[in-house]
Amino acid sequence: MRTIQNIRRFRLSDTFIEPYKATKVPWGPIGYVTFKRTYSRRLNEFEPDATGTEEWWQTCRRVVEGMFNMQKQHVFQLGLEWNDGKAQKTAKEAYERLFNLKWTPPGRGLWMMGTKFVEERTAAGLFNCAFRSTRDLATKGGYLFAWMMDALMVGVGVGFDTEGANSLTLQEPAYTNDTLVIDDSREGWVDSVHTLLDGYFFGGKVPKFDYSAIREKGAIIKGFGGTSSGAEPLKELHHNLKDLYSTKIGEPISSVDIVDTENLIGRCVVAGNVRRSAALAMGKYDDTRYLEMKNDQEKLYHHRWGSNNSFNAVVGMDYTWHAKQSQKNGEPGYIWLNNARTRGRFKDGERYDDMNVAGFNPCVEQQLEDAELCCLVETYPAKHDDLEDYLRTLKIAYLYGKTITLSNTHWPETNAKMLKNRRIGLSQSGVVQAFNKFGRRQVYEMCDNAYDYVKQLDEEYSNWLCIPKSIRMTSIKPSGTVSLLNGSTPGIHFPENEYYIRRIRFSKNSELLDKLSEAGYSIEDDQYSPNTAVVEFPVHEPYFTKGKRDAGMWEQLEIAAQYQYYWADNSVSVTVTFKPQEASEIKSALELYETRLKAVSFLKYEKTGYKQAPYEPITKETYEEMSAAITPIQRFENDEAGTGTKFCTNDTCII
DSSP: OOOTTTOOOOOOOHHHHGGGGGSOOOOOTTHHHHHHHHTOOBGGGTSTTOOSBOOHHHHHHHHHHHHHHHHHHHHHHTTOOOOHHHHHHHHHHHHHHHHTTSEEOOHHHHHHTTOHIIIIIOGGGGOOEEEEOOTTHHHHTHHHHHHHHHHHHTTOEEEEEOTTTTSSBOOOOEEEEEEEEOOSSHHHHHHHHHHHHHHHHHOOEEEEEEOTTSOOTTOBOSSSOSBOOOSHHHHHHHHHHHHHHHTTTTSBOOHHHHHHHHHHHHHHHHHTTTOOOOEEEEEETTOHHHHTGGGOHHHHHHTGGGSEEEEEOOTTOOOHHHHHHHHHHSOSEEEOHHHHHHBSSGGGOBOOSOTTOOEEOTTSOOEEOTTOEEEEEEEOGGGSSSHHHHHHHHHHHHHHHHHHTTOOOSOHHHHHHHHHHOOEEEEEOOHHHHHHHHOHHHHHHHHHHHHHHHHHHHHHHHHHHTOOOOSOOBOBOOOOGGGGTTTOOOTTOOOSOSEEEEEEEEETTOTHHHHHHHTTOEEEEOSSOTTEEEEEEEEEOSSOSOOTTTSOHHHHHHHHHHHHHHTOSSOBOOEEEEOGGGGGGHHHHHHHHTTTOSEEEEEEOOOOOOTTOSEEEOOHHHHHHHHHTOOOOOOOOOOOOOOOOOSSOOSOOBO
């Protein structure tokens, strides 16, 4: 009799894997370095006596076996039919296409899929993003912020709103002489913050916090990975929350208080093992105090950098004031929440099957219900020969996303939303490269055909797995670190230039620096951080026609709208860069595109005065000179694990 306990794990054969050990990976210009410093896990996690870290063939095996093992567990648990021969055939194609970087899981998946942490503790680590509404703040209190902190600490980016503003009056906590020894765990940190906030929200009891059980700074964290930050970030968070609320006793909680609380939590998480936190605040269009809160430079540099701030825009509103704000600093972002609730792909007209959408994830490609999570998957159309080739990859990417919906998190209310919606986010990167390779009209037609194919796949596999069809399935995410693996441009965005320097920051303790120096890469001390080095990588973009400085604001908006029409039934994440002469047209652009998009943000394109900027355009001659001095690195032998990836990321690469 087959049982969950005695089924054998899904495995690809050593015979199948062996040839890939010597096969060249089609890395982008900085793909291998990016992989080793971000996604490569220590081998002793899987074999106690092993040394070093994963090579790409090993990471691909961990991911694909983890993916199909998750399917197998689900099928056996429900007593359904499992065809191992068919699964092996599909898994081999999944491996081959992942190895050749035609698709990738999100960075979260490359880092966490197939690990004991996911299989034994919580699958939350596989999800990119979440949304949490504060509308129930008056009854749920500190739990909502504890939930957000918990999510951030397992690397999930969180969007949130300010709906709870004015819903409760801040109170004096009931401090006691009892002592709470904070457990040396994620749960221990989160519970302490929950307790402290409930003190201010409900007048609850707050004991004395004892931090002595928290491991010292630098200790290795088993399971999720990384190293301990020590107790200082948590102590500072407790102190900052007390400073925030102690002078406001008797006042209603404000939208600014809500955002400050989340930003302070994010600051703590950044200082801890996760290194970065991603957050999006969504306020009301007429809440001027909220919309101007980043004007306070002291608080901006202290913690208000911790979220991208946006607002719920209403079709037909006057954009004059908001457009002027966007001209200055790129915020606020615009979210047409009603468009998200009433539409999937815009080609399909109005749909009312997703009316419980409450907000978006931090990069605004996923519309989500309150407490809902989502998994993104990346595909690269320009890395394919034709539509048939791309559809074969899309099937694998769909299967990965759908498989993640089979897993549960440690939050019951989240599981209830996700088991019902089964929402996934099949994304594309290198879109501009695909335009240049195949033609723009051909790519839009491909998107339309590919979307229909995904719908067919979802019908077939949902029936086999005996689960609901996915409420939404396609997106365009901005991408980031994961698109560096094969050298694709991020999402629908234009590249910086045909030739440019890409600068990436490394800890001076990184074992990779010596190897990079030996290979001839230029390395400098970071002028902004004493313990950081900056490495320069020369990059040449294939299929290049124009870069950011040549792409007009209106062209970028139209690409986003076309992808919202033909491909994305979730949302298109787009940051439209504009030149000074285009700034006055933002208001008109919003009026013209408010019925064709679900979200948009703007950012002025200008030559930065920032020293050691992430991107620097260069000439072909400079590129060739830099490249001639470099010996390509084929393999790193090191014991330093990757940092992991925590959510959908932007261009700030810090190791």
